[in-house]
């Protein structure tokens with residue numbers, strides 16, 4: 202089965218407003234028939250509104266278009282995100298006056314409003330879906346694409362996976378990377394082995410376990426799988442294993458499954474704005490230089506096809522290496538450009554693979570360009586002598 206993904210290129214042939222991304226969003230809204238689908242619905246518009254001095258979040262110009270379309274269709278929209286981000290959302294222009302609808306924290310002001318859902322995945326038994334998400338009857342998931350330190354890519358899946366649950370579930374999802382053991386103290390020969398492994402990492406990705414002194418803890422985010430630690434570790438004492446890196450993405454797919462299961466079929470749609478893509482997530486509260494050229498705007502009812510299409514489009518470009526922070530080390534140029542940046546085990550396609558396995562959509566898609574860029578050709582030019 203093939204799903205449809207609507208696409209607007211960031212390129213334009215002419216210097217006209219109708220060839221730019223907000224206008225192409227209007228066309229995608231029409232293709233998704235958003236207005237026709239939201240009558241009398243309580244519509245959660247899920248954004249990542251960022252925090253601190255980050256400015257690479259989705260500009261209110263785009264969000265207003267979604268809000269207006271929902272209102273035009275007779276729906277009742279609200280914009281939402283996690284409570285610590287909505288607390289300062291006004292600093293990035295996300296106010297009721299600008300957007301045309303209220304901005305709410307998904308889990309209430311204290312982040313403690315949720316509905317519990319049971320499913321066992323590694324360390325997680327219960328998934329706490331945010332109350333404002335489960336209370337909504339329709340969701341527009343509007344994500345900003347960027348890199349991510351845990352899984353290389355943050356897009357449509359990540360916007361729901363971490364942003365539609367409350368704090369304890371978010372923490373448990375990050376902890377899922379540590380469920381499968383990677384440190385085997387009984388395989389070491391000397392007390393010095395511990396220190397050697399710890400000292401081998403140039404990225405600060407290994408520390409002494411706070412809860413278990415004498416044991417090692419791997420910080421998944423800064424680890425780019427360079428393998429230096431493995432060179433000094435006694436055999437079988439320390440693992441850098443894909444299972445620990447992939448766990449977070451499988452947790453994300455499960456979290457999305459849980460949140461989307463609270464909506465009736467056909468009552469959610471998904472958008473990704475792939476511009477100003479930075480090395481790490483908007484949670485970090487700052488904006489770095491772009492590490493890929495702008496890829497455009499994408500929309501689909503199929504979240505799997507959507508993130509697959511965004512990743513494929515990103516992969517048509519090379520990493521802009523001169524924009525990568527100097528503390529980050531590129532030791533491989535194989536696979537997706539986001540793997541160059543975050544390491545080979547942070548395969549950004551894993552989340553769509555797990556999502557498809559859960560029945561959330563198809564990896565096969567047709568990309569429909571809503572405003573194909575006119576290719577201009579120019580005839581040869583005569584010689585114009587200097588005066």
Ligand code: SF4
Nearest residue numbers: 402424425427428430
């Ligand atoms: S693989 Fe490299 S980055 Fe990761 S913990 Fe080992 S030394 Fe550090």
